[in-house]
Amino acid sequence: MDEFSLRTRERNLERLASESFDLLVVGGGITGAGVAFDAASRGLKVALVERADFASGTSSRSSRFVHGGLRYLAHGELGLVRESLAERTELRRMAPYLVRPVLFMLPVPRRAPRRLGGSLGAAMLLYDVLGGRRFNGRRARATTGQAHARSPALAPQHLERAHLYWEATVDDARLTLTVARTAAQHGAVLATRCSVIGLDGNEARCEDRLGGRELLLRARCIVNAAGVWSDRVRALQPGGATIDIRPAKGVHLAVPRTLVPGDAALMLPLGGGRFVFTCPWGVVTLIGTTDSDYDGPLDRAAPEEDEIAELLGRINPWLERPLERSDVVGAYAGLRPLPAREGSTADLSRRHRLSASGPLVTIAGGKLTTWRKMVAETVDFAAERVLGERIPSTRTTELTLDGTGPSAPGVPAHLHERYGAHAADVLALAREQDLDRPLVEGLPYLEAEVAYAARHEMAATVDDVLDRRTRASIETRDGGRSAAPRIEELLAT
Numbered sequence: 001m002d003e004f005s006l007r008t009r010e011r012n013l014e015r016l017a018s019e020s021f022d023l024l025v026v027g028g029g030i031t032g033a034g035v036a037f038d039a040a041s042r043g044l045k046v047a048l049v050e051r052a053d054f055a056s057g058t059s060s061r062s063s064r065f066v067h068g069g070l071r072y073l074a075h076g077e078l079g080l081v082r083e084s085l086a087e088r089t090e091l092r093r094m095a096p097y098l099v100r101p102v103l104f105m106l107p108v109p110r111r112a113p114r115r116l117g118g119s120l121g122a123a124m125l126l127y128d129v130l131g132g133r134r135f136n137g138r139r140a141r142a143t144t145g146q147a148h149a150r151s152p153a154l155a156p157q158h159l160e161r162a163h164l165y166w167e168a169t170v171d172d173a174r175l176t177l178t179v180a181r182t183a184a185q186h187g188a189v190l191a192t193r194c195s196v197i198g199l200d201g202n203e204a205r206c207e208d209r210l211g212g213r214e215l216l217l218r219a220r221c222i223v224n225a226a227g228v229w230s231d232r233v234r235a236l237q238p239g240g241a242t243i244d245i246r247p248a249k250g251v252h253l254a255v256p257r258t259l260v261p262g263d264a265a266l267m268l269p270l271g272g273g274r275f276v277f278t279c280p281w282g283v284v285t286l287i288g289t290t291d292s293d294y295d296g297p298l299d300r301a302a303p304e305e306d307e308i309a310e311l312l313g314r315i316n317p318w319l320e321r322p323l324e325r326s327d328v329v330g331a332y333a334g335l336r337p338l339p340a341r342e343g344s345t346a347d348l349s350r351r352h353r354l355s356a357s358g359p360l361v362t363i364a365g366g367k368l369t370t371w372r373k374m375v376a377e378t379v380d381f382a383a384e385r386v387l388g389e390r391i392p393s394t395r396t397t398e399l400t401l402d403g404t405g406p407s408a409p410g411v412p413a414h415l416h417e418r419y420g421a422h423a424a425d426v427l428a429l430a431r432e433q434d435l436d437r438p439l440v441e442g443l444p445y446l447e448a449e450v451a452y453a454a455r456h457e458m459a460a461t462v463d464d465v466l467d468r469r470t471r472a473s474i475e476t477r478d479g480g481r482s483a484a485p486r487i488e489e490l491l492a493t
């Protein structure tokens with residue numbers, strides 16, 4: 001297993017400062033990591049700088065679905081749904097251990113107007129036709145009793161029947177990290193804690209946020225993949241830039257799995273093409289999401305009490321025992337980088353937008369689900385508009401992500417689901433270094449995972465470990481803080 005650590009970062013910074021590149025990617029979310037992977041695997045010389053940690057922006061705060069998006073049907077975005085459903089199959093091929101099928105249940109409320117029952121049925125049919133059925137298993141119907149058996153928290157008196165269909169979930173932060181590591185294996189040079197603070201033609205001035213020094217990076221093309229911060233990056237160019245991104249905030253909650261048990265995710269219709277959903281996630285059930293315009297500070301979007309109350313208010317009518325504020329174990333907020341246009345944020349398209357200004361290409365918008373296709377288009381666009389040369393077409397349709405491959409027998413599922421073929425390395429580390437104790441009480445993570453994160457996943461801080469290498473920060477009431485001293489000790493070692 002290759003080292004991918006702060007030592008690697010240090011060596012990479014030396015290279016970033018002394019060599020010049022075809023492409024410099026700004027941002028280590030799913031989009032930036034994807035662009036680096038796609039471009040490097042086509043033979044381009046690629047650098048990537050991320051201001052904080054991989055996936056520290058929106059790419060660790062999503063609903064964690066790889067999906068067509070039933071609600072986009074309500075907005076008539078059939079093309080987007082079809083494309084997303086095809087990408088769902090593609091991502092499962094690329095990383096089956098990370099992108100895993102989950103059964104969805106869409107209940108029809110008992111006293112719903114006939115129109116709603118009919119339109120949900122029609123939406124399911126259309127979803128199938130657009131590609132929904134070509135994944136894992138067939139769509140089915142459930143009676144009230146069957147629906148209640150699958151999801152005992154649902155109040156049966158409100159249920160008429162339910163539709164069952166398949167989608168996929170993914171650990172968004174680990175997917176992003178995995179794409180970044182795969183990019184490195186294809187030759188990309190990556191550094192976290194390195195922020196672009198100035199742009200001038202083909203040069204980018206960067207701040208090494210650990211070493212406190214400034215570096216000058218040179219590239220023929222600079223790809224701005226800074227998500228909701230992409231307007232700020234564009235504004236670093238002489239002459240500045242117009243506003244193109246309108247952030248939309250989404251909040252999720254985590255409650256103990258025992259309160260909303262079962263293996264199925266729930267898609268609960270609220271009317272008007274809107275839904276509240278639940279998703280089983282280890283010891284918790286995730287509940288999401290709000291969708292509202294956001295004009296606060298981009299770096300400090302956090303769940304507000306009224307948003308938590310709003311989500312509880314949406315889900316409670318469906319539950320036999322309503323959830324209370326004190327049931328909430330964790331919460332997180334993310335900002336969608338939506339293209340600026342009129343209309344409510346829920347209606348704004350999830351499509352991406354590409355633009356060029358001199359050597360700077362900006363890619364913004366899109367979905368986690370469609371990253372592979374979106375980054376392939378970005379690299380094509382950069383080659384044509386900025387590099388001015390023909391390059392091979394994307395190879396991502398034939399490549400897999402790091403960790404995809406046969407797994408060793410006897411590896412526990414909780415490790416396989418996060419490390420794939422590398423789970424055996426984590427176990428070996430646990431045995432050799434005597435690190436097979438649980439890291440956080442009540443959660444399956446092992447101490448060895450911190451050592452592995454430091455050596456092979458470029459983790460630098462306690463937050464990297466609690467928020468993104470593991471997801472402990474929303475899975476326990478104290479956010480995993482009780483383990484902080486031990487994590488610090490292990491990272492230092």
Ligand code: FAD
Nearest residue numbers: 027029030031051057058059063065196227250334368369
């Ligand atoms: P980010 O992940 O935000 O990455 C941008 C990166 O750029 C950040 O890490 C930031 O630190 C870095 N950066 C910023 N400025 C600089 C600089 N000057 N120098 C260096 N680096 C810089 N999609 C789905 O497909 N399925 C879902 O279930 C889903 N649910 C969602 C739920 C919510 C609430 C939200 C908000 C989004 C959801 N999405 C979902 C959409 C998806 O999460 C986003 O489209 C995707 O994560 C955006 O990734 P990104 O790389 O473009 O942006």
